[in-house]
Amino acid sequence: MLGGYMGKLLRVDLTRGTVRNGPLPDETVLRKYLGGAGLGARILADELPGGVHPLDPQSLLIFMTGPLTGTPVPCANNTTAVFLNHETECTIGTSHSHGYFGPFLKFAGYDGIVIQGAANRPVYLWVHDGMAEIRDATKFWGKDTHETEDLVKQDVGSCEGVSVAAIGPAGENLVKGASVANDKHHLFAKGGIGGVMGSKKLKAIAVGGTLKQGVRISKPSELVATALEWRAALFNPDVWISYGTQGVGVAAIRYSPTAARLDWVRRHSERLMAVKNLSDPAFGREWARAIFRAAMDFRVTPVACFACSRGCAYAIEITSGPYKGYVATLSGGGELLEAASGMVGIMDAGATFWLADRYDRLGLDSGTAGCAISLAFECYEKGLLTTKDTDGLELEWGNADAAAQLLDKLARREGFGRLLAEGPKKAAELIGGDALKYAVHIKGAGMNLHDWRAAWSVLLGQIISGCGPCWQAPGADAFSPEPDLGYTELAKNPTSPEGKAEAVRKTQLKKLLEDSLGICWFGSWGVPGSLAYEARAIAATVGWEGFDADEALTVGERVINLERLFNMSHGLTLETDLDVSQRLLEAPTTGPATGKEFGQYIKGMVREYYQQMGWDAETGRPLIKTLKRLGLKAC
Amino acid sequence: MARTLIVDPSKCDGCRTCEAACSTATLGWCSPNASRIKIIQPQAAPFFYPLVCLQCEIPPCVSRCPTEALEKDHRTGFVKLDQEKCPGCKACIAACDIGAISMVDGQLIKCDLCGGDPVCVKFCLTGALTYADPEEVAAYKRVAMAERAMESLVAQNGGRSPAEGRDV
Numbered sequence: 001m002l003g004g005y006m007g008k009l010l011r012v013d014l015t016r017g018t019v020r021n022g023p024l025p026d027e028t029v030l031r032k033y034l035g036g037a038g039l040g041a042r043i044l045a046d047e048l049p050g051g052v053h054p055l056d057p058q059s060l061l062i063f064m065t066g067p068l069t070g071t072p073v074p075c076a077n078n079t080t081a082v083f084l085n086h087e088t089e090c091t092i093g094t095s096h097s098h099g100y101f102g103p104f105l106k107f108a109g110y111d112g113i114v115i116q117g118a119a120n121r122p123v124y125l126w127v128h129d130g131m132a133e134i135r136d137a138t139k140f141w142g143k144d145t146h147e148t149e150d151l152v153k154q155d156v157g158s159c160e161g162v163s164v165a166a167i168g169p170a171g172e173n174l175v176k177g178a179s180v181a182n183d184k185h186h187l188f189a190k191g192g193i194g195g196v197m198g199s200k201k202l203k204a205i206a207v208g209g210t211l212k213q214g215v216r217i218s219k220p221s222e223l224v225a226t227a228l229e230w231r232a233a234l235f236n237p238d239v240w241i242s243y244g245t246q247g248v249g250v251a252a253i254r255y256s257p258t259a260a261r262l263d264w265v266r267r268h269s270e271r272l273m274a275v276k277n278l279s280d281p282a283f284g285r286e287w288a289r290a291i292f293r294a295a296m297d298f299r300v301t302p303v304a305c306f307a308c309s310r311g312c313a314y315a316i317e318i319t320s321g322p323y324k325g326y327v328a329t330l331s332g333g334g335e336l337l338e339a340a341s342g343m344v345g346i347m348d349a350g351a352t353f354w355l356a357d358r359y360d361r362l363g364l365d366s367g368t369a370g371c372a373i374s375l376a377f378e379c380y381e382k383g384l385l386t387t388k389d390t391d392g393l394e395l396e397w398g399n400a401d402a403a404a405q406l407l408d409k410l411a412r413r414e415g416f417g418r419l420l421a422e423g424p425k426k427a428a429e430l431i432g433g434d435a436l437k438y439a440v441h442i443k444g445a446g447m448n449l450h451d452w453r454a455a456w457s458v459l460l461g462q463i464i465s466g467c468g469p470c471w472q473a474p475g476a477d478a479f480s481p482e483p484d485l486g487y488t489e490l491a492k493n494p495t496s497p498e499g500k501a502e503a504v505r506k507t508q509l510k511k512l513l514e515d516s517l518g519i520c521w522f523g524s525w526g527v528p529g530s531l532a533y534e535a536r537a538i539a540a541t542v543g544w545e546g547f548d549a550d551e552a553l554t555v556g557e558r559v560i561n562l563e564r565l566f567n568m569s570h571g572l573t574l575e576t577d578l579d580v581s582q583r584l585l586e587a588p589t590t591g592p593a594t595g596k597e598f599g600q601y602i603k604g605m606v607r608e609y610y611q612q613m614g615w616d617a618e619t620g621r622p623l624i625k626t627l628k629r630l631g632l633k634a635c
Numbered sequence: 636m637a638r639t640l641i642v643d644p645s646k647c648d649g650c651r652t653c654e655a656a657c658s659t660a661t662l663g664w665c666s667p668n669a670s671r672i673k674i675i676q677p678q679a680a681p682f683f684y685p686l687v688c689l690q691c692e693i694p695p696c697v698s699r700c701p702t703e704a705l706e707k708d709h710r711t712g713f714v715k716l717d718q719e720k721c722p723g724c725k726a727c728i729a730a731c732d733i734g735a736i737s738m739v740d741g742q743l744i745k746c747d748l749c750g751g752d753p754v755c756v757k758f759c760l761t762g763a764l765t766y767a768d769p770e771e772v773a774a775y776k777r778v779a780m781a782e783r784a785m786e787s788l789v790a791q792n793g794g795r796s797p798a799e800g801r802d803v
Contacts, residue, residue, distance in 0.1 A: 221660070
């Protein structure tokens with residue numbers, strides 16, 4: 001019997017209203033795809049019928065843990081959702097979340113949940129102790145994600161542990177960029193997963209119960225030893241400080257970095273702040289300093305995920321201003337703060353955290369909705385829109401009240417929000433005039449919101465990512481290098497094309513491996529030796545002799561190729577990969593990337609990436625010999 | 636004095652890595668339910684209490700045990716449970732005031748400090764769990780307290796100890 005896996009998938013048919021326990025694929029498949037993004041992609045590719053739209057009842061929604069989820073390795077808490085991407089409509093969608101959902105799903109006896117069909121009234125799933133029920137959720141429909149979590153926990157009654165993942169009004173209204181929130185601080189954000197779940201009238205999934213089922217570990221003392229070495233590597237101050245201090249530096253409060261290190265992080269981050277719809281990058285430094293200086297007076301409580309070794313999530317109580325007393329429950333990172341606040345020029349710290357929490361409560365990804373809203377603000381500032389178009393809202397940079405009202409309208413598809421609910425590209429097309437010149441989008445969706453025009457390998461990674469714009473290919477220009485891949489420091493030339501395709505390809509392999517293990521990326525990003533620790537952890541947990549770093553990286557490569565085949569069979573072409581908005585391709589006129597025009601080199605870099613991946617340089621189609629090496633069949 | 640587990644609940648953030656590590660190391664299964672240390676969150680507020688055997692000097696579980704399966708080793712300080720002698724009568728569960736003994740798959744389990752090298756401490760991120768000689772910890776705190784008092788009194792006395800130059 002294999003360690004690491006529970007050996008069961010929950011199969012849910014919402015049209016028929018049935019649940020049943022199903023097996024995992026056999027061991028040869030598990031060894032090739034592991035779990036998470038890999039195993040999810042394999043199942044989606046095998047089972048999704050042709051010609052299905054993301055919001056059709058036949059569309060599948062898969063939540064998959066990995067063999068390392070719910071073990072003692074660092075950050076062993078990931079669940080990856082895999083589905084047909086609602087934002088791009090021609091790629092796979094993968095969405096990660098953390099907290100307790102994944103571990104509790106395993107302690108309830110399951111490796112994953114595969115959902116098909118659509119209910120005819122709002123329902124939620126209660127998964128516990130080796131079984132599941134479909135329950136009525138009519139009384140929760142319309143409620144925000146955090147309220148829903150509290151109400152569902154009350155509804156299932158007191159138990160050892162429960163984790164709830166829920167959609168908010170945005171998912172219910174099938175908004176592009178809707179997300180699924182869990183454990184108050186975390187989100188399955190990317191790909192429009194909220195709309196897919198909303199189209200199935202699935203309001204929430206609760207997992208847990210007595211937590212009596214355990215994850216079997218094949219070689220316990222070997223795993224404990226590996227986990228301890230891995231943790232020691234994590235606490236190298238040069239490693240964690242590269243990104244552990246994102247957001248309000250909660251990790252810094254806990255681990256006392258040197259002043260010099262903190263200063264480096266601050267200067268580095270300020271270069272990359274996404275502000276004012278990316279129209280004025282130099283404003284990024286002013287914005288970051290204003291917000292984070294004021295936030296030092298707020299009351300911050302670090303919050304841990306299961307087996308967390310980072311502590312990036314936090315609760316923050318606003319201690320002054322109109323939002324005084326409000327406690328925002330957020331995950332670490334700057335993106336949601338930049339999206340909610342910087343992108344519309346808001347300078348008030350209280351409004352920043354309140355708005356970021358609003359995104360979570362409405363169930364909206366900050367990337368896509370954030371770019372739609374900031375587009376509207378820039379169009380208003382430039383006279384393309386007037387208060388007649390915006391339901392009377394004055395969309396001037398810094399108007400937090402207007403941003404809040406607009407966000408609500410977007411989530412509920414009301415008034416002017418109806419336009420923005422289609423995502424930044426479609427909204428720009430509908431607004432007309434020069435709007436498409438201002439819009440920030442990749443394949444029609446929002447990206448992870450920092451200003452990547454100052455870090456070209458990250459921007460290229462967002463562009464070629466197989467699941468729509470996201471962190472799938474982190475590159476080597478920002479926050480943390482990858483010593484295991486030969487990058488011992490950040491690239492010295494972040495705004496020139498040399499070496500970017502290679503950095504993207506190498507980091508994408510490692511990232512897709514890690515996305516298939518069931519762990520949070522913050523336990524591995526930039527950690528020296530992490531590749532070896534990951535391979536050892538799999539070998540010791542599952543019991544696969546000889547599973548080494550090479551085999552592990554090959555899993556990553558295999559999953560990238562599988563996603564590519566899937567995407568091409570859904571209409572992805574080179575033209576789709578080049579569907580990047582003008583604002584991202586043109587040279588910024590202020591800030592650290594002034595005069596550097598990414599658009600001049602994009603085609604060359606994408607083609608170079610295709611070639612290095614072993615794909616046709618013109619079409620990006622994986623060559624037969626590449627597929628053969630990876631044990632994949634061409635679709 | 637022997638080293639023992641020292642718990643500081645104010646530092647616990649509820650990550651449950653100790654539960655994961657304990658159950659893995661002692662049973663070969665990762666299961667918070669099967670751990671000898673349990674993180675208790677009494678209400679829906681961010682307070683987490685690591686509940687674990689305190690290796691009592693006068694253990695009620697030892698006095699209640701009918702088969703002498705439980706024994707306090709006064710040299711190491713551990714209260715050990717000998718599974719060979721334990722019939723599973725559960726009298727110890729009733730005897731323990733804090734609920735430190737539990738039952739997993741028909742077997743009673745309790746913390747024995749991993750024989751002197753507790754694995755939970757190695758995994759604890761925040762320092763909520765430490766393994767030390769309580770006498771040494773107390774001695775260290777006494778010196779720290781005296782130093783704080785000295786700083787304050789010297790500052791008030793213009794940079795000199797108030798004991799200096801006293802006419803006795």
